[in-house]
Amino acid sequence: xVRGERDHRRWRADLAAHLLGALEPAEAxxxxxxxxxxxxxxxxxxxxxxxxxxxxxxxxxxxxxPQLRERLLTEVRADVAAERPAAARPGRPAxxxxxARLRGLFRRPVLAxxxxxxxxxxxxAGGYALRGGGQGSxxxxxxxxxxxxxxxIRKGDSGTMELTGLRELPSSRVYxxxxxxxxxxxxxxxxxxxxxxxASAAIPHRLSGADAVLVTVExxxxxxxxxxxxxVAVPLSS
Amino acid sequence: MLAVGEKDPEAFAVxxxxxxxxxxxxxxxxxxxxxxxxxxxxxxxxSIWRSGARYDRARGSVRSWTLGIVRNRAIDSxxxxxxxxxxxxxxxxxALEQRPADDLTDEQALQRESARQLRTALDELPSEQSKVIExxxxxxxxxxxxxxxxxxxxxxxxxxxxxGIEKIRMQIAEGVP
Numbered sequence: 001x002v003r004g005e006r007d008h009r010r011w012r013a014d015l016a017a018h019l020l021g022a023l024e025p026a027e028a029x030x031x032x033x034x035x036x037x038x039x040x041x042x043x044x045x046x047x048x049x050x051x052x053x054x055x056x057x058x059x060x061x062x063x064x065x066p067q068l069r070e071r072l073l074t075e076v077r078a079d080v081a082a083e084r085p086a087a088a089r090p091g092r093p094a095x096x097x098x099x100a101r102l103r104g105l106f107r108r109p110v111l112a113x114x115x116x117x118x119x120x121x122x123x124x125a126g127g128y129a130l131r132g133g134g135q136g137s138x139x140x141x142x143x144x145x146x147x148x149x150x151x152x153i154r155k156g157d158s159g160t161m162e163l164t165g166l167r168e169l170p171s172s173r174v175y176x177x178x179x180x181x182x183x184x185x186x187x188x189x190x191x192x193x194x195x196x197x198x199a200s201a202a203i204p205h206r207l208s209g210a211d212a213v214l215v216t217v218e219x220x221x222x223x224x225x226x227x228x229x230x231x232v233a234v235p236l237s238s
Numbered sequence: 239m240l241a242v243g244e245k246d247p248e249a250f251a252v253x254x255x256x257x258x259x260x261x262x263x264x265x266x267x268x269x270x271x272x273x274x275x276x277x278x279x280x281x282x283x284x285s286i287w288r289s290g291a292r293y294d295r296a297r298g299s300v301r302s303w304t305l306g307i308v309r310n311r312a313i314d315s316x317x318x319x320x321x322x323x324x325x326x327x328x329x330x331x332x333a334l335e336q337r338p339a340d341d342l343t344d345e346q347a348l349q350r351e352s353a354r355q356l357r358t359a360l361d362e363l364p365s366e367q368s369k370v371i372e373x374x375x376x377x378x379x380x381x382x383x384x385x386x387x388x389x390x391x392x393x394x395x396x397x398x399x400x401x402g403i404e405k406i407r408m409q410i411a412e413g414v415p
Binding site for chain 1: 251254255259261284288305310356375376380382384395397403406410
């Protein structure tokens with residue numbers, strides 16, 4: 001038996017274990033170095049690989065929770081918004097501080113009225129909150145009778161929001177959630193409505209001490225400050 | 239896939255819709271609980287998104303590549319927990335049967351049937367071969383750990399892996415499932 005054949009047979013025995021991820025790191029590294037120079041091993045690896053690729057397909061399918069999809073999409077949209085140059089966002093200069101943007105917001109009559117109404121709602125809506133939804137969590141419902149209804153489930157500083165009655169938006173627009181504390185509005189997650197008018201959104205931060213969660217329609221990629229009137233508000237008073 | 243690499247959220251949503259179910263199911267099979275499976279699936283998809291989706295066509299289909307990432311994340315999660323060894327023979331079918339039939343879409347029903355056929359193909363392997371394959375792939379054990387666990391020579395473990403994988407490969411070549 002020539003040396004090359006002996007070498008090949010020695011390494012060949014490891015190919016299945018390698019595909020199964022069962023070799024120790026040093027062994028895997030040595031095998032990969034051999035494969036670089038051994039066409040027969042490469043061919044065998046190509047032949048065997050589909051047998052390992054089907055293993056995950058042998059698992060009975062389970063339906064992932066819809067909140068998982070929403071959380072992922074919230075994260076990726078937040079990444080895109082963060083990477084987008086601030087100057088490219090419509091409606092405000094890149095270097096404008098948050099307080100000035102907020103003052104600018106309140107100079108717009110329609111928005112000012114809307115937010116004042118919401119602040120009043122938040123102030124008088126004590127007792128509307130319902131306790132429940134699991135250990136350490138509180139559930140709050142939107143207070144208006146409009147077509148869009150929302151429920152926020154808060155746990156600690158974060159929470160999730162479920163909405164109904166939403167319309168599907170064109171691709172150039174997106175729903176954006178905001179956390180209101182006093183006169184301060186902080187942007188939260190971006191989300192789309194499903195065809196049935198429902199949506200779920202994560203509110204990952206800053207719910208402790210917040211007065212309300214609002215939702216507006218914004219340009220795709222989201223905004224640093226609201227550019228339209230809120231379509232729904234959920235007071236967080238308890 | 240190209241669009242995912244170009245950071246297009248809509249393309250990412252389509253990508254998730256295609257492979258998220260299989261990813262979650264695989265993660266659940268490995269870590270054994272729904273909360274852990276959610277975390278693993280989320281970590282895996284975000285790593286794909288944030289790494290710019292370095293998909294290498296030579297390593298197989300997009301789906302296999304994705305599920306390989308999920309599998310690695312799930313095994314890492316198991317090791318981080320450093321808890322009891324993963325369950326090797328919990329009854330996936332029984333867990334699935336507990337769900338009402340109308341929870342399944344047509345596509346899921348087909349997937350389920352396909353999974354069942356593959357499961358049958360795996361079940362037809364001699365148990366000593368399927369055991370080492372499951373310990374390695376779903377349990378994340380190395381061949382030397384398996385040899386110690388089953389008190390058998392390392393060469394025997396490698397040989398059984400090889401025989402089992404070759405049999406599955408032949409069944410695929412013959413059109414099963």
